[in-house]
Amino acid sequence: MSRPPVPREVHVRAPGKINLALAVGRATRDGYHPxxxxxxxxxxIEEVTATAAERFSLTVDGLHADRVPTDDxxxxxxxxxxxxxxxxxxxxxxxxxxxxxxxxGGMAGGSADAAxxxxxxxxxxxxGLAREELSELAATLGADVPFALLGHTAVxxxxxxxxxxxLSRGEYHWTLALQDHGLSTPEVFRTFDDxxxxxxxxxxxxxxxxxxxxxxxxxVGAALSNDLQPAALELAPHLAETLAVxxxxxxxGVVVSGSGPTVAALARSRQHAVAIAAAITxxxxxxxxxxxxxxxxxxxxxxxxxxGVPHVGDRG
Ligand code: C5P
Numbered sequence: 001m002s003r004p005p006v007p008r009e010v011h012v013r014a015p016g017k018i019n020l021a022l023a024v025g026r027a028t029r030d031g032y033h034p035x036x037x038x039x040x041x042x043x044x045i046e047e048v049t050a051t052a053a054e055r056f057s058l059t060v061d062g063l064h065a066d067r068v069p070t071d072d073x074x075x076x077x078x079x080x081x082x083x084x085x086x087x088x089x090x091x092x093x094x095x096x097x098x099x100x101x102x103x104x105g106g107m108a109g110g111s112a113d114a115a116x117x118x119x120x121x122x123x124x125x126x127x128g129l130a131r132e133e134l135s136e137l138a139a140t141l142g143a144d145v146p147f148a149l150l151g152h153t154a155v156x157x158x159x160x161x162x163x164x165x166x167l168s169r170g171e172y173h174w175t176l177a178l179q180d181h182g183l184s185t186p187e188v189f190r191t192f193d194d195x196x197x198x199x200x201x202x203x204x205x206x207x208x209x210x211x212x213x214x215x216x217x218x219x220v221g222a223a224l225s226n227d228l229q230p231a232a233l234e235l236a237p238h239l240a241e242t243l244a245v246x247x248x249x250x251x252x253g254v255v256v257s258g259s260g261p262t263v264a265a266l267a268r269s270r271q272h273a274v275a276i277a278a279a280i281t282x283x284x285x286x287x288x289x290x291x292x293x294x295x296x297x298x299x300x301x302x303x304x305x306x307x308g309v310p311h312v313g314d315r316g
Contacts, residue, residue, distance in 0.1 A: 015151055046101055082137055
């Protein structure tokens with residue numbers, strides 16, 4: 001049987017995430033902190049278009065695009081090079097990234113770009129790696145990259161990269177309060193060491209997992225937690241007001257997402273998420289607001305010419 005023609009261009013969509021719970025232990029000698037986290041992939045999406053090219057290059061547009069490095073430090077470019085090295089391919093690639101996840105917001109937008117770039121180049125170059133192998137490569141690029149490949153809901157252990165899918169019923173509606181000044185993940189972890197300090201071995205939050213399994217948004221809201229929140233608040237004290245305004249607007253739970261500074265408020269419905277967004281805007285306690293829902297799938301090749309078409313092909 002003849003193989004289909006080699007594609008010249010591949011579109012991939014990958015989601016941002018919210019850590020519904022994030023328990024952090026004491027840093028180990030490699031400087032990383034052991035985590036027990038529950039990830040939910042949400043409908044803020046990064047789109048990566050990979051085009052066959054002799055060299056490696058990258059362009060960016062979309063949300064906060066001016067804050068994204070386009071040199072070799074860009075995680076999507078590093079992902080493409082890592083895959084080429086791994087499989088011994090001489091080709092380059094041009095990557096175009098369309099951002100939908102806030103930059104340096106604690107929602108793993110850069111990790112989503114890396115996951116999308118891996119999957120796009122794997123498809124473009126026909127390297128045909130198994131999902132497990134892509135996930136192992138992903139973990140070498142950053143702790144959150146494997147989850148952007150997997151999506152949906154998962155428990156993350158180790159550095160956050162050892163994933164177990166978790167049962168989750170229902171759809172969850174979020175309001176996300178953005179800040180213009182991002183927080184540096186290493187700095188938030190360093191501040192965590194100074195102001196909190198981790199205990200031994202963190203464990204996943206059972207109450208949260210039960211609430212997700214039974215599809216109980218009130219219980220999910222009550223169980224939202226983040227050990228990095230005091231560190232994020234230390235570095236960005238004004239976030240306390242954002243949390244308070246979202247609570248006053250009736251959010252079922254409010255939490256700093258990952259290393260922050262994005263604040264995620266769980267709403268009762270899509271309309272309620274819009275109402276919380278309006279309250280945050282009116283109070284002037286964020287530089288921007290978005291609404292999103294989850295869980296959504298991980299990185300997927302988009303079938304068809306135009307990225308953003310809802311018809312998607314599941315490679316996994
Ligand atoms: O893995 P990633 O590059 O996303 O992590 C960025 C930084 O965050 C790391 O260099 C480390 O300082 C910190 N980190 C950590 N423990 C983790 C994940 C990240 O200390 N589990």
